[in-house]
Amino acid sequence: MTTSDSSPTAGETPETHAETSAATETADTTAVPHPLGASHPLALAPVTGPASSVDGFVRQFLRNLNHERGVALSASNDADRYFAFALTVRDYLMARWLEDLRRQREKPSKGVAYLSAEYLLGRQLDNNLLASGLTDIATEAMAACGIDIDELRAQEVEPGLGNGGLGRLAACFIDSLATLAVPNTGYGIRYEYGIFRQTFEGGQQVEQPDAWLTLGSPWEFPHPEASRRISFGGHTETYDDEGTPRSRWVPGWHVQAVPYNYLVPGYLNGWVNTLRLWSAKATDSFDLRVFNSGDYEEAVRAQTYAENISKVLYPEDSTPQGKELRLQQQYFFAAASIGDFLEQLPDDFDLTTLPDRIIFQLNDTHPVIGVPELMRVLVDEKKLEWDAAWAITQKCFAYTCHTLLPEALEVWSVDLLGRLLPRQLEIIYRINEEFLDEVRERYGDDEMRIRNMSIISEFPDRSVRMAYLATVASSKVNGVAKLHSQLLREKVLPDFNEFYPGKFTNVTNGVTPRRFIRLANPGLSDLITEAIGTGWLTDLERLRELETYAENPDFRAAFAEVKAANKRRLDRVMRDRDGFEISDGHLLDAMVKRLHEYKRQMLKVLHIVTEYERVVSGRVAASDIQPRTFIFGAKAAPGYVMAKRIIHLINAVGEVVNADPRVEGRLKVLFTPNYNVTLAERVIPAADLSEQISLAGKEASGTGNMKFALNGALTIGTDDGANVEIRELVGDENFFLFGMSEPEVEALWARGYKPAEFYQADENLRRAIDLIASGAFSGGDKSVFEPIVSNLLYDDRFMVLADYSSYIAEQAKVDAAYADQDAWTHAAILNVARCGFFSSDRSIRDYIARIWHTPPVL
Ligand SMILES: *Cc1c(COP(=O)(O)O)cnc(C)c1O
DSSP states (O other): OOOOTHHHHHHTOHHHHHHHHHHHHHHTTSOBOOTTOTTSTTOOSOBOSTTSSHHHHHHHHHHHHHHTSOOOGGGOOHHHHHHHHHHHHHHHHHHHHHHHHHHHHHSOOOEEEEEOSOEEOOOOHHHHHHHHTOHHHHHHHHHHTTOOHHHHHHHOOOOEESOSHHHHHHHHHHHHHHHTTOOEEEEEEOOSBOSOEEEEETTEEEEEOOOTTTTOOTTEEEOGGGOEEEEEOOEEEEEEETTEEEEEEEOSEEEEEEEEEEEEEOSSSSOEEEEEEEEEEESSOOOHHHHHTTOHHHHTHHHHHHHGGGTBOOOOSSSOOOOHHHHHHHHHHHHHHHHHHHHTSOTTOOGGGGGGTEEEEEESSTTTTHHHHHHHIIIIISOOOHHHHHHHHHHHEEEEOOOOOGGGSOEEEHHHHHHHOHHHHHHHHHHHHHHHHHHHHHHOSOHHHHHHHOSEEOSSSOEEEHHHHHHHHOSOEEESSHHHHHHIIIIISHHHHHHSTTTEEEOOOOBOHIIIIIITOHHHHHHHHHHHOSOGGGOGGGGGGGTGGGGOHHHHHHHHHHHHHHHHHHHHHHHHHHSOOOOTTOEEEEEESOOOGGGTHHHHHHHHHHHHHHHHTTSSOGGGSOOEEEEEEOOOOTTOHHHHHHHHHHHHHHHHHHHOGGGTTOEEEEEOSSOOHHHHHHHHHHOSEEEEOOOTTTOSOOSHHHHHHHTTOEEEEOSOTTHHHHHHHHOGGGSEEOSOOHHHHHHHHHHOOOHHHHHHHOHHHHHHHHHHHTTTTTTTOTTTTHHHHHHHHHOOTTOHHHHHHHHHHHHHHHHHHHHSHHHHHHHHHHHHHHOGGGBHHHHHHHHIIIIIOOOOOO
């Protein structure tokens, strides 16, 4: 695959060459040996380039400061230095990027276009330093300039272009694709405002806009000259094309999609892929005539409307917003990305071979509108026969489903689609007709089945089921963990599984060990490397070699010291950020993830309230409880009222518990605001206990669970998502399992879930609920948390009370286990040693083997 070559041209401008080559000549005398070792297959070449020595780095840094920022070192501020520093790292990667793009153009091979509405990237600087092997040189170079590199790091605003797990998965995957040297372009949207910044007022969530671009980003390359025109609205018409009847779309309005490219470097392998994010720009900036007449608002109205498309990330996580703008966003980036890929094919390209060149991987249903768009291009513009176009399309797409919640399966009303994308709607209708003909052929006139499988649903409103469209149009459909894929086949799409044998598969999610072990936990990384040597960062199964070290008391002591140091580091971050101390000797119990009822933060609250109530009621002496610090991080979708109430309750409980002298400081609750990737990198390595307590059958996979286990936290969890696989790998004795299994959940639903019975049956539960209901956490005002209490008692789809007793019992086992620190450390080491499977490199290898079939390039 090749990417259209707008980026190379940017790099080939004469002044860039002139400047860098001058630096190269003088500075490139002490090239560093390749960190993987010269014989490593990915070690294409030693680290060279303008910044590959300390002197060279300094020179290039000063050049960037002078020429790109227009300041002298003595007059520069932190932002100037951060920019110049980042540009210096970027300069180094550029050469490789251009080289790899050229290679892909000259010898194109099948590549992956990953289509995702979200990329939760996290900060880029350290990752790019790590990938290029420049960390040591850069650190020395800055020291030579008298600059504290940590202050530069702190300047970077993390691009929060995603909500949570789904967006972070996309970011991990493009990292692994580059590290495995698979030709890939990640396509998405360059939201001007990413996920909101969360603050608390009176314990309640307040959302602030995330203006991540205010100071600009040194990592992006805008390419306005490569903009694409994206159309909306209007009508369709048929015409006679020299005897062939054809359809065409006569759109009503247009918007420009402007690409911004970002480098995605592989880890020390000289491979650099591209992340291409689209920004919306009005086709005509404004109406000068209207402006001159004095009606300024009217003059820019159309411009504002068009540019709203990439203005904000929808702050939803797993519940769709029926918003027109959301559909505009989806079509905007799907159409721009598909058009972008097709445009760079040679004019004489045989489109029937398109599946040999590209696979469009659909990250959830957000880009599925790309299916009728590709059909439209092939049939209306390239003038292929419908059947030929459909055969190509079905081979070019693959679909990843991310949910099990029925309300999260996206649908678009036919009415809205017809107004916004009339031709695509016609195409969807035809796809559906032909699909249902096939179904009829197989099963006869089984109207029930046909209604169930139709891409168009009739009730309550006529709408398009995007997951069905994706399933019909894709070569493969995958779930994201073993259990999830099984439930997908058996519960969500059983008719399709029967109809398309072999189409459904599983690829268990993973996380990139570069960011989530090496960068987040340098102490642990050094310890691992000391024990088993290098190489594990790109071959994470090698962590198995740590198993024998778990039996070595010196190694356990060193491992425990790394954890303690990570806690001290988190303590510094939390003091600074939230004025909160993390006390010595506390078990650090972390629940960080989006706030959603199915994830059951509420169950965690009930545990805390129970511990607290047992102390204040005098049933347990404070001195007899295991000191614990409970740390929460979670954003709630702004419109999700119950989730926001739960945030309020957690903060309220924290305020009371933390201030109550009877607890003697042995229970502490911190809800740290604005959980994001940067914070995850600090919290996870410090945690002792990972809370993965969703109702079984609701969490598709989870990836937070993997990050914790790989950093040596033990998990308390239900048999849900990838927890199942974590437990299988680490062993029952190193995992705290509780709660109903998925079949037990189903059975209880079938019998009729009566929460009041659980409330009556467990005294601790009664006391905890009663304490919340009494107003103890709301200054005596019983009404504040009444909706939460009545939800738990009468109306809780996520069965919090049903799992309460089992959860509390298992937490007692956690306390008992933690009392034996050495045994705990032993179990923690085994968690690290046995979780190498959860590298996103393994996920990508599975995608290649089961879905993409892309040949290796290196
Ligand atoms: C990994 C990650 C998530 C996903 O967490 P889950 O526990 O799997 O829901 C969400 N947000 C951030 C910032 C992450 O790094």
